[in-house]
Amino acid sequence: MSGSNSQASVAESCEKLRDLTAARLVKAQAHDWGVPVDAYLIDAADFESRLVAYVYADLSGRLDDGMTIVTPPVELISQYKGMALFRTMCGKDNYVLVSRLLGAASLSSAR
Template sequence: MSACEMIELPKWVARASAVDWGVTIDGYLVNAARVGDRYAAIVYGDQSGVIRDGMTVVTPSVRSVVQRSGFTLVRSRSGDDHYVIVSELLDSDAEGA
């Protein structure tokens, strides 16, 4: 069993997935760090089935769509992908690392 397979679904991801977003969510992003108009983050619930929970991903270019229950829905510029930002690292968080 790999380390990624041993990772439990964080409670905040479960809460974000309970929100009715009105679209299919391609992944839930934890500790998301904004890099221009993209995010680098730990992903859970990847709909493609290619990326395992707990792996790090970089999104395509995205824009914010709506905030609900403390979470943010973002959509790729192409409109093909939707992600929920569960938690985001702020600039000050990155500087303290």
């Protein structure tokens, strides 16, 4: 495979991944989680009892789409089709984990 074909293949794969993530975000937003969702998290990784992720559709309007955030400590509340609802330990905020960073450990599987 030539270098230009390889680059085109990588670019195509990245575009498909973005489309898949966008479709999952739409599904997550359409699902009734039973509580107001403060933000949706993409490419999340666990760090102790926190999530590190890109944030989208922040309810407060303080965070721009695509910003990286670290949540306060969270607990798993429910799961739906590979996505998960987390609530902060203080009970103030609800986050929906839409996608995990590939290879990242899982808070939901550790519980």
